[in-house]
Amino acid sequence: MADPVIEAALPAEEALAAIRALLGPRGVVEDALDQAPYLEEPRKLFPGRAALVTRPADRDQLAGVLRLCHAARLPVIPLGGRTGLVGGTTSQEGPPPVLISLERLNRILAVDAQAMTMTVEAGCILENIHRAAEAEGLLFPINLGARGSCMIGGNIATNAGGIQVLRYGNTRDLVLGLEVVLPDGEVWDGLRALRKDNTGYDMKQLFIGAEGTLGIVTAAVLRLFPKPEEVQTAFLGLPDAKAAIGLYALAQRLSGGTLSAFELIQRFGVEISCRHGGGVDPLAAPAPWYVLLEMSGAADGALRATLETLLEQAMEQGLVLDGTIAESGAQAAGLWHLREALVDTQQYEGASIKHDIAVPISRVPEFLEKAGAAALAVMPTARLLAFGHVGDGNIHFNLAQPAAGMTAEAFLAGSKAVYRAVHDVVASLGGSISAEHGIGQLKRAELAHYAPPAELRLMRAVKQAVDPRGIMNPGKILA
Ligand SMILES: Cc1cc2nc3c(=O)[nH]c(=O)nc-3n(C[C@H](O)[C@H](O)[C@H](O)COP(=O)(O)OP(=O)(O)OC[C@H]3O[C@@H](n4cnc5c(N)ncnc54)[C@H](O)[C@@H]3O)c2cc1C
Structure with a gap:
């Protein structure tokens, strides 16, 4: 039977009152001071505003909010950790949106250590997922500087990459199943833990990277991997950027699949991290370019030997001027800090x-x-x-x-x-x-300028099919 709420056109004020009643005082943020962080984005280029800031307690409350917004044609913006860098969580266009924060959907629902999967709610902070995997001797490899604030739902909605993509893939490669609340409030239960599933279109991939324009991810099944027993980290000074590509090829050839990160940094970046982020330049003489690389695998001593061979050969070939290998976890963290502090400390320049x-x-x-x-x-x-x-x-x-x-x-x-x-x-x-x-x-x-016309046409057709009222995060991706 058709839902009468969805069938009827609902005045915005009535919808907002019904949302307040549905969520109760804990589920809405009314105070202007408390609301302020929900209306900001990290680069401060796109200020936000809201008809209402909501924090549903669970999936069913969230679905109820969406059904009411759909009935009243109120725009909706899903919020994760609000660390995204392209203005995805704010809007100044059209009617003020209803913001739906996933912060209370933050439970780890299950870890299957044998099948190496984890089922999580979308508001779980990425770092908490790392910890839960590590407690089982496992690894969830999406890792980025914002790990302490970003949420897995936001990682999924942006198909986040990060520092280990070259070995494990993007978020897109690491999600086995999804639960999504569709724009009209219907729940799509695709929370499957299958490695193989060829039953027609792969619907989960539609929502991964959709930036909240097609629905709200409420839960996911993630792939886990054995946690490497040992990690070796090196920071190398290079004569030019071209040398980085030669070094990458050499590292891939020698490492036998253990290369897990390979980051390039221009000299100015190291200076910024040292000047504003408390970083310490580990090399005696400045180089125009640097590579921070990591190998991870079994604790049998082979990794360190491989890294030393790589350094020797790279120096012989003129690919590396100077370098250092971390002797402890603390030293490795210091090297990574040089890279990760950059994202935030650029603002001081x-x-x-x-x-x-x-x-x-x-x-x-x-x-x-x-x-x-x-x-x-x-x-x-x-x-x-x-x-x-x-x-x-x-x-x-x-x-x-x-x-x-x-x-x-x-x-x-x-x-x-x-x-x-x-x-x-x-x-x-x-x-x-x-x-x-x-x-x-x-x-x-x-x-709009660079995408092939056929690709834009397909994207618009998908948007129209899934969100015909155009309420989901309007003004994002497609103008
Ligand atoms: C210091 C720093 C380092 C970073 N490093 C990287 C990096 O290495 N790699 C990388 O890929 N990104 C990086 N980012 C960008 C950002 O952290 C990622 O895009 C992250 O995945 C966003 O997660 P979030 O929870 O903060 O999402 P938010 O910023 O809250 O949201 C991002 C988008 O997803 C939508 N959204 C959020 N949650 C949901 C949901 N449950 N369902 C549907 N839509 C949703 C939002 O509406 C918005 O459009 C970095 C950011 C910072 C500040």
Whole structure:
């Protein structure tokens, strides 16, 4: 029988009152001060607003909220840890949205150590998932700097990548099943723990990376892996970016599948981490580029020997100028800090214009050269800062505000011209304008410009089929 709530058009005020009644005082955030963090995003480029900020206690309450919003045609934005970098959780367009935070759906529902799977609610903080896996001697490999705040639902909605993609894949590769509340409040139970399932279209993949535009992920079954017994970490100074690609090939050849991270950092990035993030430069002399690499596997001594051989051969071939291997977990953490502090501490160098691109790995040096020239042609006094998961061909190619002589406003006013110049280079190299952060509001004009028309048409058709009233996170991905 059709649901009368869904059939009837409901005035917005009545829907909001019904949501308040459904959730009770714990389920809504009314105080303006308490609401403030829900209306912000980390880069402070896209301020938010809300008709109501909600925190449902469970899936059924969340489905009830969606049914009421659907009936009243109220826009809805799902919120995870709000660490996304493309303005995915805020909106200034259309009627004020109902924000639905997943923070109370934070239970780990089951760990099956033998089958190596974990079933979690979408509001689980990523770091808590890591801990729960480790308690069983297992690993959930999605790992990123925001791990202490981001939630697995947000990781799924953005198909998050991070530092171990080259070995284990993206979030897309690590989700076996999903539970999703659809825009009209119906629950799709796809919470299967199957490794093989060829029963038609793979619906879970539709919601992974959809940035909350098709429905709200409420639970997931994740793949786990044996936790490596030993991890070896090295920080290497390189003469140029081209050497990183030669080093990557050598490392893959020698490591026998144990290479688990391979990050590129420009010298300016190390300076920023040391200046503002408490990092310590581990090498005696500065190098123009650095690689932070990690190998992980069995504790039989072979990893350390392989890493030393790699270093020797790389130095003989002129790929590495100098390097250090961490002697303890604390030293390894210090090396990783140099890379991870960068994301947050760039702000202390002024405003940034950021790109999150991918090109075929072998073309990374060509990208860096051409994109650098193209960006500086638009903004000659900007300072270039490139770093990223070079083992995936993914570079965060950023411009920092000039050290003097330009306000943040004047600098950011050039963003669109810089995006276009850099993304033209990406397109010419067969790359992607968003390797891991998604489209959100920030890149939707760029997506409309660069995506093949057939792909955009298919995306619009999917959106129309799943969310015909257009209430789910409007203005994200598709304009
Ligand atoms: C310091 C730092 C480092 C980072 N490093 C990386 C990195 O290495 N790799 C990477 O990929 N990203 C990285 N990011 C970006 C960000 O952390 C990821 O995109 C993360 O996956 C977002 O999770 P979240 O819970 O914070 O999602 P949010 O920011 O809350 O939301 C992101 C998007 O997903 C939607 N959404 C959230 N929850 C749900 C849900 N349950 N169902 C449906 N839609 C939902 C939102 O509406 C929004 O559109 C980094 C960010 C920071 C601040």
